[in-house]
Amino acid sequence: xxxxxxxxxxxxxxxxxxxxxxxxxxxxxxxxxxxxxxxxxxxxxxxxxxxxxxxxxxxxxxxxxxxxxxxxxxxxxxxxxxxxxxxxxxxxxxxxxxxxxxxxxxxxxxxxxxxxxxxxxxxxxxxxxxxxxxxxxxxxxxxxxxxxxxxxxxxxxxxxxxxxxxxxxxxxxxxxxxxxxxxxxxxxxxxxxxxxxxxxxxxxxxxxxxxxxxxxxxxxxxxxxxxxxxxxxxxxxxxxxxxxxxxxxxxxxxxxxxxxxxxxxxxxxxxxxxxxxxxxxxxxxxxxxxxxxxxxxxxxxxxxxxxxxxxxxxxxxxxxxxxxxxxxxxxxxxxxxxxxxxxxxxxxxxxxxxxxxxxxxxxxxxxxxxxxxxxxxxxxxxxx
Ligand SMILES: Nc1ncnc2c1ncn2[C@@H]1O[C@H](COP(=O)(O)OP(=O)(O)OP(=O)(O)O)[C@@H](O)[C@H]1O
Numbered sequence: 330x331x332x333x334x335x336x337x338x339x340x341x342x343x344x345x346x347x348x349x350x351x352x353x354x355x356x357x358x359x360x361x362x363x364x365x366x367x368x369x370x371x372x373x374x375x376x377x378x379x380x381x382x383x384x385x386x387x388x389x390x391x392x393x394x395x396x397x398x399x400x401x402x403x404x405x406x407x408x409x410x411x412x413x414x415x416x417x418x419x420x421x422x423x424x425x426x427x428x429x430x431x432x433x434x435x436x437x438x439x440x441x442x443x444x445x446x447x448x449x450x451x452x453x454x455x456x457x458x459x460x461x462x463x464x465x466x467x468x469x470x471x472x473x474x475x476x477x478x479x480x481x482x483x484x485x486x487x488x489x490x491x492x493x494x495x496x497x498x499x500x501x502x503x504x505x506x507x508x509x510x511x512x513x514x515x516x517x518x519x520x521x522x523x524x525x526x527x528x529x530x531x532x533x534x535x536x537x538x539x540x541x542x543x544x545x546x547x548x549x550x551x552x553x554x555x556x557x558x559x560x561x562x563x564x565x566x567x568x569x570x571x572x573x574x575x576x577x578x579x580x581x582x583x584x585x586x587x588x589x590x591x592x593x594x595x596x597x598x599x600x601x602x603x604x605x606x607x608x609x610x611x612x613x614x615x616x617x618x619x620x621x622x623x624x625x626x627x628x629x630x631x632x633x634x635x636x637x638x639x640x641x642x643x644x645x646x647x648x649x650x651x652x653x654x655x656x657x658x659x660x661x662x663x664x665x666x667x668x669x670x671x672x673x674x675x676x677x678x679x680x681x682x683x684x685x686x687x688x689x690x691x692x693x694x695x696x697x698x699x700x701x702x703x704x705x706x707x708x709x710x711x712x713x
Pocket of ligand 1: 361366384385386387388389390391392393
């Protein structure tokens with residue numbers, strides 16, 4: 330860790346905020362046609378860190394980002410770029426300090442991907458826009474970083490959305506600024522590129538000490554990449570904190586207006602809404618063994634009960650979300666006889682029982698007991 334990073338981390342720990350670095354917004358109000366959409370936006374993105382905006386569609390994430398990058402006029406407040414109010418900076422000065430991924434305003438007729446990326450170097454070239462060898466080196470490094478070498482020489486308009494997105498990110502990266510603004514940088518990318526680009530963004534922040542502010546819809550990735558998460562809801566930033574402070578309890582579910590069980594804040598898993606009906610099948614699961622069975626039953630719309638799961642079991646959230654009933658025991662406690670009885674009653678009321686568990690030991694003896702019970706009753710099945 331560099332000395333600068335250590336200083337930065339310790340400065341956070343003692344609560345000291347350095348307004349002269351990164352990006353800072355104070356009492357910022359954003360909106361359209363002078364009508365406020367989000368008020369009092371107070372964000373600070375430190376060098377080397379990533380702040381991610383999350384929130385439902387239309388909540389105002391892009392509006393905040395567009396205002397920060399001056400594509401949209403602010404209604405009130407101040408945006409500090411590396412300590413200086415953005416109003417006092419010329420566009421040419423801002424573009425040396427702050428870069429953004431944008432697609433709308435760019436004219437890309439007859440341009441190759443590499444040329445589009447190279448336009449990110451224009452703030453550093455003279456009026457004729459001639460790039461030096463050093464500029465082209467930065468262009469090619471950025472293209473390499475986003476894994477877009479194979480499409481760099483193609484017509485920018487004739488490549489896929491995902492390839493275009495990677496090149497636009499390269500364009501922002503080679504602009505070589507201290508602040509990077511990204512609006513949904515992974516929306517068109519497949520899973521492999523999503524992970525790759527986000528890992529690169531993370532590395533870029535840490536290694537080059539860049540302050541990054543972005544919006545993301547992939548909640549499972551937000552907590553892995555962000556230092557700070559700001560939640561946009563209604564006419565304000567509803568909550569701001571570390572991923573651990575945001576992804577807890579039922580906050581995210583409330584932010585997005587979904588059922589509490591539709592999302593597991595610990596793993597980031599999402600579950601389709603299920604109508605809770607009287608269970609027809611009892612699933613003996615545990616340790617992740619039951620998940621595939623729950624999903625199959627859900628796809629077939631067969632209501633089920635599950636058990637006996639400890640509340641810290643990896644499949645507890647899935648069972649709770651997809652099952653009509655779950656017999657569970659507190660984490661790290663031995664399974665009580667009352668829970669075994671409850672599970673047996675449910676087996677009695679179901680027409681069949683599926684045992685997803687392959688191996689039994691002292692920790693899941695109660696489940697072995699249930700399997701034997703189901704067998705005695707002639708209800709044991711091995712697959713859906
Ligand atoms: N040019 C515009 N003029 C007026 N209103 C606009 C304009 N662009 C967006 N809006 C409105 O501003 C609100 C916020 O839009 P914004 O694009 O910032 O949301 P978002 O959080 O980025 O959404 P998404 O997750 O769907 O990308 C929406 O109600 C939208 O309809």
